Amino acid sequence: xxETLPDPAACGRLAREINIPPLLSLLLWQRGVTSARxxxxxxxxxxxxxxxxxxxxxxxxxxxxxxxxxxxxxPIYIHGDYDVDGVSATALLALFFNCLGTAPVCYQxxxxxxxxxxxxxxxVRHAPGRGNDGLLITVDCGIxxxxxxxxxxxxxxxxxxxxxxxxxxxLPPAHALVNPKQQGCSFPFxxxxxxxxxxxxxxxxxxxxxxxxxxxxxxAPNLKxxxxxxxxxxxxxxxxxxxxxxxxxxxxxxxxNEQPSPWVTALxxxxxxxxxxxxxEDISFRLAxxxxxxxxxxxxxxxxxxxxxxxxxxxxxxxxxxxxLNRERRQLELDVLEEVFRQSAEQVNRGDGGLVLxxxxxxxxxGIIASRVVDRYNRPVIVLTxxxxxxxLLKGSGRSVESVNLFEVLRACGDCLVQFGGxxxxxxxxxxxxxxxxxxxxxNYIVSRxxxxxxxxxxxTADCNPTPEEMLDTTFLKYYSQLEPFGQxxxxxVFLLEGPKVSKPEVIKNHLRYRLESNGSVYRAIxxxxxxxxxxxxxxxxRVAVKxxxxxxxxxxxxxxxxxxxxxGA
Numbered sequence: 001x002x003e004t005l006p007d008p009a010a011c012g013r014l015a016r017e018i019n020i021p022p023l024l025s026l027l028l029w030q031r032g033v034t035s036a037r038x039x040x041x042x043x044x045x046x047x048x049x050x051x052x053x054x055x056x057x058x059x060x061x062x063x064x065x066x067x068x069x070x071x072x073x074x075p076i077y078i079h080g081d082y083d084v085d086g087v088s089a090t091a092l093l094a095l096f097f098n099c100l101g102t103a104p105v106c107y108q109x110x111x112x113x114x115x116x117x118x119x120x121x122x123x124v125r126h127a128p129g130r131g132n133d134g135l136l137i138t139v140d141c142g143i144x145x146x147x148x149x150x151x152x153x154x155x156x157x158x159x160x161x162x163x164x165x166x167x168x169x170x171l172p173p174a175h176a177l178v179n180p181k182q183q184g185c186s187f188p189f190x191x192x193x194x195x196x197x198x199x200x201x202x203x204x205x206x207x208x209x210x211x212x213x214x215x216x217x218x219x220a221p222n223l224k225x226x227x228x229x230x231x232x233x234x235x236x237x238x239x240x241x242x243x244x245x246x247x248x249x250x251x252x253x254x255x256x257n258e259q260p261s262p263w264v265t266a267l268x269x270x271x272x273x274x275x276x277x278x279x280x281e282d283i284s285f286r287l288a289x290x291x292x293x294x295x296x297x298x299x300x301x302x303x304x305x306x307x308x309x310x311x312x313x314x315x316x317x318x319x320x321x322x323x324x325l326n327r328e329r330r331q332l333e334l335d336v337l338e339e340v341f342r343q344s345a346e347q348v349n350r351g352d353g354g355l356v357l358x359x360x361x362x363x364x365x366x367g368i369i370a371s372r373v374v375d376r377y378n379r380p381v382i383v384l385t386x387x388x389x390x391x392x393l394l395k396g397s398g399r400s401v402e403s404v405n406l407f408e409v410l411r412a413c414g415d416c417l418v419q420f421g422g423x424x425x426x427x428x429x430x431x432x433x434x435x436x437x438x439x440x441x442x443x444n445y446i447v448s449r450x451x452x453x454x455x456x457x458x459x460x461t462a463d464c465n466p467t468p469e470e471m472l473d474t475t476f477l478k479y480y481s482q483l484e485p486f487g488q489x490x491x492x493x494v495f496l497l498e499g500p501k502v503s504k505p506e507v508i509k510n511h512l513r514y515r516l517e518s519n520g521s522v523y524r525a526i527x528x529x530x531x532x533x534x535x536x537x538x539x540x541x542x543r544v545a546v547k548x549x550x551x552x553x554x555x556x557x558x559x560x561x562x563x564x565x566x567x568x569g570a
Contacts (some may be wrong), residue, residue: 140194195233241487296364354447527563541569
């Protein structure tokens with residue numbers, strides 16, 4: 001157990017300034033939110049506080065080209081990616097342009113036969129020809145597609161790239177390149193998802209058309225209706241839940257809960273949601289995996305069809321089909337996990353800090369397998385499988401821990417790789433079979449030099465050690481939900497309780513269950529996989545590391561305690 005050290009004086013000042021419980025102030029301070037203004041922005045994120053889309057480099061060019069295409073009736077082509085971020089970004093722009101009276105041609109490549117990135121076959125199939133007009137917009141891809149975008153321009157396309165992946169040294173020759181990570185971009189936040197960048201393009205187009213009298217403000221598309229898609233892609237792509245992303249996700253969750261689209265309702269039905277309000281973790285563990293499943297199995301068009309479906313009946317049928325694919329995806333994953341964990345354990349036992357795994361795995365599940373390995377071993381990992389298009393190459397997917405920037409590690413391994421791309425927490429790559437041993441050695445060496453990140457990740461870190469009465473105070477619990485959404489950069493708080501009043505401890509399968517009593521109330525408590533800790537409650541003083549969960553079950557709201565570990569008393 002590790003505890004972070006707050007500054008009591010600073011926390012007290014902040015609590016008095018904005019009239020919030022001291023414990024809430026402490027948690028804000030732990031997250032680097034130390035001023036009254038920042039605290040109010042954090043607790044009440046508002047769409048009105050979003051910055052102008054025109055702060056993004058090339059946004060003015062992109063908007064002008066898009067408006068020209070709409071007003072002059074050009075065909076519009078939107079090329080996305082097959083993952084959740086790419087499909088949600090494609091769906092958002094498709095729905096937005098539909099509101100403007102035009103129906104774009106949308107495409108996500110087949111992961112199994114085409115792979116990631118802008119596809120030449122698509123460009124050839126829809127080429128407008130020299131002298132003709134056609135607008136191509138890439139979403140969640142394109143920043144590394146220099147050759148393909150050069151070809152698109154030769155074919156007569158006008159090209160707008162919207163992307164959020166790390167830019168290469170040589171940028172593609174697009175007419176407009178919108179990416180907050182490119183040099184010279186004055187946008188105040190660099191960690192948008194691909195769908196976040198697409199959203200700001202739509203916002204820019206709307207603002208331009210309203211400002212220039214091309215559209216009545218009252219009749220212009222209300223962009224809030226698309227926020228569920230923004231939240232879906234942002235959470236699924238493991239973007240930081242801070243700054244502008246916090247505003248976008250919060251708004252998206254409001255839409256999901258108060259005005260759910262047919263796709264949300266249909267997916268809730270297939271996974272039988274009985275927990276009440278959708279939270280960020282529901283996106284991570286319930287909605288996103290299902291939207292991802294069709295793309296993993298080479299059918300991303302099904303996910304796109306569901307996200308853009310306006311008919312509840314059809315959405316329900318699409319969701320059932322997608323649920324079937326999700327079950328198939330789970331089985332493919334289970335079929336190889338034992339072998340994957342065996343390889344992982346061998347590398348961990350010999351002291352490797354960065355893991356590189358290779359096998360004849362289904363290419364659609366290597367990313368999620370990498371996530372499973374990170375969850376178990378808390379190390380950055382690359383999972384590689386055969387490239388179906390070239391027997392001499394291996395395709396890989398990587399996942400990382402918060403303390404290791406995966407993209408920068410791959411950049412340092414660049415001389416071993418055919419190509420790579422991605423961001424801090426996730427990346428894709430191609431490596432030749434002959435270079436695999438060299439890459440594995442270099443990857444492990446570079447990660448290991450950054451310290452034992454896996455050991456730090458394994459330790460439970462408590463934000464604070466309040467009394468049970470402070471943590472379960474009704475005023476604090478009322479404010480607590482304002483800390484959400486939780487995720488990378490804004491982790492769910494962990495409380496360390498010293499000697500709480502515990503009753504009825506019992507073991508249910510491999511889990512610890514008990515009651516925690518405080519302030520005259522009794523709270524359910526569960527510790528998953530902690531059955532062996534039950535004896536700690538009868539052996540003198542003890543401490544518990546817990547999280548608060550406000551849930552709704554069959555219409556009844558309740559506060560539950562999720563236990564992470566039980567320790568001997570200090």
